[in-house]
Amino acid sequence: MEQAEARKTLVTRAPYGRRPEGQTAELREMGKVRMQARSLSVHYGTAVGVRDVTLPIYNQQITALIGPSGCGKTTFLRALNRMHDQTRGARVTGQALLDGEDIYAPKIDPVIIRRRVGMVFQKPTPFPTMSIYDNVVAGLKLVGIRNTALLDEVVERALHQAALWDEVKDRLRNPGGSLSGGQQQRLSIARALAVEPEVLLMDEPTSSLDPQSTMRIEELMAELKTQVTIVIVTHNMQQASRISDHTAFFYVGDLVEFNPTRKMFTNPDEDRTEDYITGRFG
Amino acid sequence: MNLKRRHWRDRLMLGVLSAATLLVLIPLFIVIAYVVVQGIGALNGDFFTKELGSPARAQMGQETGLVHTILGTMVVDLLALLLAVPLGIGAGIMLSEYPDHRLNPLLRLLNDTLNGMPAILKGLLAFALIVKPMGTFSGFAGAVALAFVMLPIIARTTESALMIIPWSIREAGLALGLPRWRVVLSTIIPTARVGLITGILIAFARAAGEAAPLLFTSFGNNYLPSHWSGWLLGPVDTLPQRLYSLAISPYKQWHEMGWAAGIILLSMVIVAFVIGRLAWSGGRVAKR
Ligand SMILES: Nc1ncnc2c1ncn2[C@@H]1O[C@H](COP(=O)(O)OP(=O)(O)OP(=O)(O)O)[C@@H](O)[C@H]1O
Ligand SMILES: [Mg+2]
Numbered sequence: 001m002e003q004a005e006a007r008k009t010l011v012t013r014a015p016y017g018r019r020p021e022g023q024t025a026e027l028r029e030m031g032k033v034r035m036q037a038r039s040l041s042v043h044y045g046t047a048v049g050v051r052d053v054t055l056p057i058y059n060q061q062i063t064a065l066i067g068p069s070g071c072g073k074t075t076f077l078r079a080l081n082r083m084h085d086q087t088r089g090a091r092v093t094g095q096a097l098l099d100g101e102d103i104y105a106p107k108i109d110p111v112i113i114r115r116r117v118g119m120v121f122q123k124p125t126p127f128p129t130m131s132i133y134d135n136v137v138a139g140l141k142l143v144g145i146r147n148t149a150l151l152d153e154v155v156e157r158a159l160h161q162a163a164l165w166d167e168v169k170d171r172l173r174n175p176g177g178s179l180s181g182g183q184q185q186r187l188s189i190a191r192a193l194a195v196e197p198e199v200l201l202m203d204e205p206t207s208s209l210d211p212q213s214t215m216r217i218e219e220l221m222a223e224l225k226t227q228v229t230i231v232i233v234t235h236n237m238q239q240a241s242r243i244s245d246h247t248a249f250f251y252v253g254d255l256v257e258f259n260p261t262r263k264m265f266t267n268p269d270e271d272r273t274e275d276y277i278t279g280r281f282g
Numbered sequence: 283m284n285l286k287r288r289h290w291r292d293r294l295m296l297g298v299l300s301a302a303t304l305l306v307l308i309p310l311f312i313v314i315a316y317v318v319v320q321g322i323g324a325l326n327g328d329f330f331t332k333e334l335g336s337p338a339r340a341q342m343g344q345e346t347g348l349v350h351t352i353l354g355t356m357v358v359d360l361l362a363l364l365l366a367v368p369l370g371i372g373a374g375i376m377l378s379e380y381p382d383h384r385l386n387p388l389l390r391l392l393n394d395t396l397n398g399m400p401a402i403l404k405g406l407l408a409f410a411l412i413v414k415p416m417g418t419f420s421g422f423a424g425a426v427a428l429a430f431v432m433l434p435i436i437a438r439t440t441e442s443a444l445m446i447i448p449w450s451i452r453e454a455g456l457a458l459g460l461p462r463w464r465v466v467l468s469t470i471i472p473t474a475r476v477g478l479i480t481g482i483l484i485a486f487a488r489a490a491g492e493a494a495p496l497l498f499t500s501f502g503n504n505y506l507p508s509h510w511s512g513w514l515l516g517p518v519d520t521l522p523q524r525l526y527s528l529a530i531s532p533y534k535q536w537h538e539m540g541w542a543a544g545i546i547l548l549s550m551v552i553v554a555f556v557i558g559r560l561a562w563s564g565g566r567v568a569k570r
Contacts, residue, residue, distance in 0.1 A: 086456060088382075115459025125454035127469045139458035142468050188454070195458055 034059035034229045035080060035117075035199060039094035042075050042084060049075035052094070053255045055248055057199070062221060062230045064244035064261065066237070068276065071250040073233040074122060077201045080231065081117035082110040098199070115139075118197030120205045122233075124184035126176030126191075133172040135187055139195035154194050161224075162190035163216035182209045189217065193224075200224070202232040206239065218243050237277055241265045249273045317548060321541025329542060334504045334519075340535035348543055350506040354518040355550070358421050358500055359490055361514070362428035366489075367482055370433045374440020374481075379466050397434035404430035405495030413499060421518035424500025431492055432485035439481025443474040476561060483558035487551045493522035502527060521547045 035057035042049035050072035057063050057080075065073045075084075082103060084090040095102045103113045126135050134141065136155045145151065155172065159165040164186040168179070176187055185208050192200060202221075206214040221230055221243055234240050240247055240261065247264040249257045249272075257270045268274045332347035339346040376389055396404075408427035413419055447470055455465035471478070496502075501517040502524060512518075521543050528540030 081457065083453060083457065086453060111456075111459055111461050114457055118459075119457040121450065121454065121457070123450060125450045127451060127454070127473065129473050129475065130469070138455070138469070139460065142458070142460050142464050191454075191458065 032059045033057065033097075034099065035231075036097040036100075037076070037080070037094070038097065040076070040079055040096055041093045042072070042079050043091045043093075044087075045089045048072075048253045049090070050079070050250070050255070051253045055255055055258055057229060057231055058246060059229050060225055060227070061245040062225060062232060062243055064240040064247045065231065065233045065250060066235070066240050066247060066276070067250035067256075069235075070252075072253045073250055074203055076250065077119070077203055077231060077233055080199070080201055081114050081119055083114075083119065085110050115195065116197060117199040117201060118192040118195060119201045120185075120189050120192045120203060122203040122207070124181060124188050124208065126179065126184045126187050128175060128177030130176055131173045132168050132176055132179070132187060135176040136190050136194050138191060155190075158190040158194040159187075161193055161220050162186040163213050163220070164190060182213060185209060186213060186217070189220075197228065199229045199231065202230065204233050204235065207235065214239075237265075237279075249276060251276070314548060317541055317544045321538060321543070321545045324535075324538040324542035325545065329539070333506045334524075334539075336504065337531065337533050337536060340533060340539070346539075348519075348521075348524065348539065348546075350503065351519040351521055351524045351543065352546060353506075354421065354500070354503070354513065355490070355521045355547075357513045358424045358428060358496070358518060358520050359486065361422065361425035362432060362489060363482070363486060365425060365429040366432035366436055366485065369429075370436025370481075370485070371440050371478065373433070373437040374444060375466060375471075377437065377441040378444035379462070379470070393434050393437050396430060397438065399430075400494075401431055401492050402494040402497075405497060405499050408495065408499045416515075418515070419499060419501035419517040420515050421500050421512075422514045424496045424518060424520060427495035427499040428489040428492065431489040431495060432482075435485035435488060436481050439484065440474075440478055443477025443481060444470060446477075447473050479561045480558055483554050486554050490551055490554075491522055491547065493520075493526045496520050496523040497526075521550075 033056040037053050037055045037057075040053045040055075041051050053076060065076065067073055078084050078087075079092050080096055080103075082092075084092050092104060096104060098113065098117065102108070103110075103117075127138060130138065133155055136158050137145075137151045140151065140154060156165065156169075159168065164183060167183060168174075168187075171178075176184065179187060185205065189202075189205060206217050209217065218239065221232070224230065232240075232244065244261045247259065247261045248255055249264070249268075249270070251272060257264065257268060257273045259269065264273065265277060268277065274280075328345045329347040329349075330352070331349050332345045333350045334348060335344075335346055338344075373389055373393060376383060376386060377393075380386065399407075405427045407430060408423050412423035412426050416423070451469060451473060452465055455469045456462070460468070500520055500523070503517045503519045507513055507516050507518070525540050525543040525547065528536045528543060531537070531540075
């Protein structure tokens with residue numbers, strides 16, 4: 001444990017924003033690195049989304065991405081499951097490794113990557129005309145799973161996990177668009193969980209939720225940690241410090257600091273991090 | 283007092299708008315009423331069960347009707363829909379969902395050309411493509427001509443119905459690990475269902491009223507075909523084309539039958555729109 005901690009600090013103490021290529025090798029030796037961004041940059045036309053980010057995502061842990069609005073958190077997150085493929089004008093350079101394999105390698109099918117690396121978006125995105133039930137199992141049904149007993153089970157489990165079951169159990173056949181904003185967000189979470197991704201990317205999943213549901217979702221993440229690797233974007237510093245194991249601080253497209261959360265929130269390496277966390281800017 | 287004035291202005295605006303609506307509706311009702319009054323006398327049992335035959339039949343008071351026309355219209359229109367709906371929706375999907383595909387500029391050009399082409403030229407096109415090689419006028423050729431009328435309408439309405447669906451819905455599907463085509467088929471199309479149906483109905487209403495493209499494709503026929511294959515492979519009667527030839531005929535009895543054909547044509551289009559409206563409100567309820 002202590003050793004692992006020491007190794008992490010060794011890795012993470014280096015200035016993460018712009019690491020020369022050669023130094024990234026040591027990150028892979030971590031053993032528990034599930035995903036790994038290597039000199040990852042995203043450009044929108046000529047504008048920079050994120051610049052040269054090198055960052056490990058540890059297996060079965062929660063990594064929080066924090067930083068002021070517009071600093072590139074969403075941009076970075078989307079690069080981890082190739083969502084930028086679908087954005088006109090967006091260009092990704094560098095590498096993003098999943099289990100040591102670059103997901104941007106030419107032979108890789110982005111559809112498979114997205115099945116393994118799920119995503120919950122900043123805004124709720126239920127399929128509006130599909131029923132609540134069909135929304136949850138959309139990912140399963142559309143790949144050909146038809147066993148209704150199994151689907152029923154998945155729906156109940158996923159909705160329970162997303163803290164939505166009690167509110168919708170009597171109207172599973174109603175359209176997903178008929179739910180409130182916060183309910184829609186939890187439906188989106190349930191839908192992402194139903195396909196059982198290995199890595200789950202969550203972009204401010206609780207920003208539209210009340211404290212009660214937020215707590216339930218945080219509990220869920222703590223539970224899920226044993227099976228899923230989670231990356232969460234949050235503007236809520238308490239949330240980041242409560243639930244995450246590692247925290248990455250982004251600032252105008254740069255990764256400023258990456259450290260174990262405890263260190264980040266008690267004794268950050270960078271002044272800018274401290275200023276942001278303590279609310280002096282951003 | 284300010285509030286009162288606003289209230290008053292609101293009422294005035296509503297009044298003006300209602301009057302404008304009425305003004306648009308009045309001519310429509312006059313047309314419908316006139317057609318009905320003129321044609322209702324010819325709508326008897328024979329009209330729906332007997333074929334037309336020679337003009338002598340009508341003049342001598344023998345049994346005559348337009349059953350072959352009504353059936354022919356259904357065959358030709360449905361076949362046209364069968365041809366145009368998959369192609370039109372497919373083209374609309376291509377245009378909206380794969381805007382960067384390298385065949386798309388060509389597709390758009392074709393669609394715009396077809397859209398701007400006068401209906402009679404579409405008939406000529408079908409004549410060249412089907413009637414010439416087959417060596418005979420046919421219901422099939424008529425259906426192809428009408429499909430040319432429907433195709434660009436369906437493609438365009440499909441494209442715009444898909445375009446208004448937020449991009450985030452597609453991303454949500456992709457993030458579940460669905461291939462792009464799956465996302466389109468299983469999430470985008472159902473969401474746009476109402477728009478697609480509306481487009482199909484508009485296309486149907488447009489094509490159902492066209493006589494020009496049918497004149498030298500399905501051509502017309504005073505009799506029921508002697509064999510079922512005659513509906514597709516031989517000349518077939520259709521309402522707009524029959525209406526036209528009845529109207530220009532010198533027989534007073536046929537003029538009345540022409541008005542009656544107009545009633546049937548009108549009801550067909552109205553029924554199509556009522557169905558469309560129902561589908562539309564169904565979609566709205568589902569969204570709520
Ligand atoms: N599709 C796009 N096209 C062009 N520029 C974009 C696009 N998406 C994001 N950007 C730009 O990239 C930068 C980073 O945006 P991003 O959405 O990643 O920020 P964020 O950290 O998620 O912010 P927030 O906390 O407000 O969600 C911003 O300057 C933004 O304007
Ligand atoms: Mg964001």
